Amino acid sequence: MGKEKEVLGMPQLHFICGKGGVGKSTYACALAKKLTQTKMRTLLVQVNASDSHSAILKTAPINSNLEQVEPLLWVLNVTPKESLREYLLLKVPSKYLYKLIFDSPLMRAFFKFVPSLAEMTMLGKIWHHAEEKNEFGQPRYQRIVVDCPATGHGLRFLNVAKTVYAGVKKGGIAKEALQIAQTLADPKRSGLHVVTLPEEMAVNETLQLMKAVHQSKAISLYRVVMNALIKPIFDEAAKEIIEQIVTSPLLSDFDRLLTCGQKRIAQEEAEHFQVSRIQNVVADNINFLQLPLHVGGDENAIMETMLFKLNAFDQAKDF
Amino acid sequence: MNFSDEILQKKIVVCVGAGGVGKTTLSVAIGFLAASLGKKTLVMTIDPAKRLADALGIHVAGKPVLFNQKLDLDEKWQPKAPLYAMMLDTKTAWQDLIIRLSPGYETRQSIFTNRFYQHLSEEMAGSQEFVACEALYTLANESDFDLIVLDTPPTVQALDFLEAPERVLSFLDQEAFRLFSAKGFPFLGGTNRMLMGMCSKFVPVQFLQELTEFFGVFSELYEPLVQRAHQFLHLLKSQETMFSIVLAPRANAIRESIELVHALQKRKFGVDALIVNQVSPFVFFDGSLSEQEEALRSLLFSMVLEPQKRDQFLTSMSTMLNEERKRAKEEKKLQNELQQAVSVPMFLQCPKVPPALSLNEVLQVLLPKLVN
Numbered sequence: 084m085g086k087e088k089e090v091l092g093m094p095q096l097h098f099i100c101g102k103g104g105v106g107k108s109t110y111a112c113a114l115a116k117k118l119t120q121t122k123m124r125t126l127l128v129q130v131n132a133s134d135s136h137s138a139i140l141k142t143a144p145i146n147s148n149l150e151q152v153e154p155l156l157w158v159l160n161v162t163p164k165e166s167l168r169e170y171l172l173l174k175v176p177s178k179y180l181y182k183l184i185f186d187s188p189l190m191r192a193f194f195k196f197v198p199s200l201a202e203m204t205m206l207g208k209i210w211h212h213a214e215e216k217n218e219f220g221q222p223r224y225q226r227i228v229v230d231c232p233a234t235g236h237g238l239r240f241l242n243v244a245k246t247v248y249a250g251v252k253k254g255g256i257a258k259e260a261l262q263i264a265q266t267l268a269d270p271k272r273s274g275l276h277v278v279t280l281p282e283e284m285a286v287n288e289t290l291q292l293m294k295a296v297h298q299s300k301a302i303s304l305y306r307v308v309m310n311a312l313i314k315p316i317f318d319e320a321a322k323e324i325i326e327q328i329v330t331s332p333l334l335s336d337f338d339r340l341l342t343c344g345q346k347r348i349a350q351e352e353a354e355h356f357q358v359s360r361i362q363n364v365v366a367d368n369i370n371f372l373q374l375p376l377h378v379g380g381d382e383n384a385i386m387e388t389m390l391f392k393l394n395a396f397d398q399a400k401d402f
Numbered sequence: 403m404n405f406s407d408e409i410l411q412k413k414i415v416v417c418v419g420a421g422g423v424g425k426t427t428l429s430v431a432i433g434f435l436a437a438s439l440g441k442k443t444l445v446m447t448i449d450p451a452k453r454l455a456d457a458l459g460i461h462v463a464g465k466p467v468l469f470n471q472k473l474d475l476d477e478k479w480q481p482k483a484p485l486y487a488m489m490l491d492t493k494t495a496w497q498d499l500i501i502r503l504s505p506g507y508e509t510r511q512s513i514f515t516n517r518f519y520q521h522l523s524e525e526m527a528g529s530q531e532f533v534a535c536e537a538l539y540t541l542a543n544e545s546d547f548d549l550i551v552l553d554t555p556p557t558v559q560a561l562d563f564l565e566a567p568e569r570v571l572s573f574l575d576q577e578a579f580r581l582f583s584a585k586g587f588p589f590l591g592g593t594n595r596m597l598m599g600m601c602s603k604f605v606p607v608q609f610l611q612e613l614t615e616f617f618g619v620f621s622e623l624y625e626p627l628v629q630r631a632h633q634f635l636h637l638l639k640s641q642e643t644m645f646s647i648v649l650a651p652r653a654n655a656i657r658e659s660i661e662l663v664h665a666l667q668k669r670k671f672g673v674d675a676l677i678v679n680q681v682s683p684f685v686f687f688d689g690s691l692s693e694q695e696e697a698l699r700s701l702l703f704s705m706v707l708e709p710q711k712r713d714q715f716l717t718s719m720s721t722m723l724n725e726e727r728k729r730a731k732e733e734k735k736l737q738n739e740l741q742q743a744v745s746v747p748m749f750l751q752c753p754k755v756p757p758a759l760s761l762n763e764v765l766q767v768l769l770p771k772l773v774n
Contacts, residue, residue: 282422284449316722320714328705347722349758382654
């Protein structure tokens with residue numbers, strides 16, 4: 084049964100992109116939780132981040148050690164250093180040679196100056212986990228949710244395997260880079276979620292990202308998430324009434340209420356416009372999820388509400 | 403302590419804060435406030451929203467543009483001295499810096515196409531901040547502005563801004579220079595030569611050449627850059643500079659700002675103002691909302707309206723009010739937490755302004771709040 088669902092359902096690897104402060108991490112956590120609720124063994128990954136997931140999920144601090152925090156949920160914060168260490172341990176036969184390389188100032192300098200190297204090892208580690216099998220020969224992690232670095236770097240991160248392959252072409256590294264690039268480019272295996280806010284700058288950046296991803300073909304867009312939308316309250320009739328009262332000579336005490344009403348209408352209209360900008364460019368096969376703004380509550384509570392909406396959305400989409 | 407009085411004493415205002423909190427808008431408002439107080443002011447920003455850039459007339463990056471529109475504001479708020487705005491272009495700013503510091507024309511040309519330079523100047527974390535500091539420093543020393551307002555680049559974490567000089571410097575660490583400098587590279591001994599041999603199996607030769615070239619040029623620039631970074635820090639820590647932290651009244655932003663204030667104070671930067679922006683208008687309201695609601699109700703009943711439309715309107719209004727009440731309560735709680743956790747001379751609140759407002763309308767709302 085579980086297997087059937089896997090075939091029909093989403094890809095294994097989910098990359099969550101978006102600029103800082105749009106609720107990307109909260110969404111990543113909510114998505115991971117949702118996947119565990121559909122009985123998927125799920126790995127949730129932060130990419131060299133200052134750990135925010137532990138506050139959202141209410142767990143102990145999350146570091147570069149992969150930990151199980153729930154029966155079906157594993158968490159990890161990948162770092163370039165730890166990823167390189169693991170990679171070298173895997174590839175370099177002698178412990179002495181490994182130490183020599185890892186501790187060498189030349190290697191450190193090289194690592195620092197070749198940014199794609201750091202990203203490549205991190206992506207490589209994530210890919211390695213995607214390929215891992217358990218004792219029954221099934222994927223150890225049926226779903227992996229990757230909370231990518233904020234947009235600019237996020238895109239480079241997703242392109243890095245392609246870049247490395249194009250730059251190296253021959254040898255073991257090239258072969259692995261190609262495999263990773265193919266895994267990301269395959270819509271059956273990987274999908275991109277772009278998270279944004281109903282604000283001009285955020286939507287600008289999102290449209291740029293969508294275009295860039297479309298052009299590079301490094302990964303397929305799976306979903307666009309518009310977060311923190313206010314609830315539309317006022318209809319056209321209400322708008323007319325407000326305008327009528329605002330111009331009324333009787334207006335005195337409660338002008339503040341009315342101004343707020345007007346502001347609310349302006350905000351609703353502005354957000355609606357930003358939603359339409361995304362709607363204009365999303366293709367039919369990409370789902371567009373709209374999430375409401377939350378007032379109050381801690382990060383965990385916000386994530387729980389998001390999770391609830393996410394479930395409702397997927398049911399409506401008949402997954 | 404009063405914001406206007408403080409501004410009069412300063413030469414630089416740095417606005418720090420996470421992205422999406424209205425930092426740019428507030429920086430512009432601060433600029434207008436300073437101009438209204440008679441200071442020749444420059445607002446320096448990196449990536450303004452299109453509406454704001456249009457309103458300020460900054461379409462070309464890299465140089466100050468005089469704001470010369472007439473604003474519909476009280477005489478009190480009208481600029482009494484020229485106000486300039488400027489959009490910073492990171493790429494050009496880096497080039498300017500290299501040209502200023504590097505000795506020969508030839509070196510410069512080759513460095514601009516070098517991919518390590520491109521990484522340093524375009525993509526590396528801290529790079530924008532570093533040149534923003536540089537531009538600020540140069541303008542503060544070489545121009546006759548009475549005040550420069552710097553809208554710092556949006557960072558995930560506001561502290562990134564202050565760590566930027568250090569980061570750029572650690573990227574250019576001396577040890578690496580010794581190893582890679584044009585002279586040293588071919589003569590690498592033992593282990594390093596072996597490692598280099600291994601590296602060259604994985605990466606194209608051209609790549610290593612570019613790396614060597616990068617170090618070749620930057621080994622000359624290292625010392626001047628270090629000096630520069632120290633000068634920035636000195637300027638930012640001086641009495642002439644005022645730090646304003648801009649934040650939104652949200653739980654994570656409050657927590658982050660508390661950490662930021664502590665981190666700044668620990669590093670001996672003076673935090674002069676906390677500006678909580680995007681505050682619910684109801685936080686400013688101390689009358690009775692239910693009375694106002696009642697008054698609104700009787701007004702509506704005195705008007706000629708279709709009952710259905712009227713009822714729908716009243717429902718919408720009360721939904722909005724309930725939401726706003728809840729938000730105002732939450733925001734007040736958060737602001738109390740903030741005030742208790744840190745000690746900062748000025749604490750300001752600015753209301754949320756809808757994105758559709760014009761610059762004129764935004765200033766009408768924000769300016770009085772800044773001096774309040």
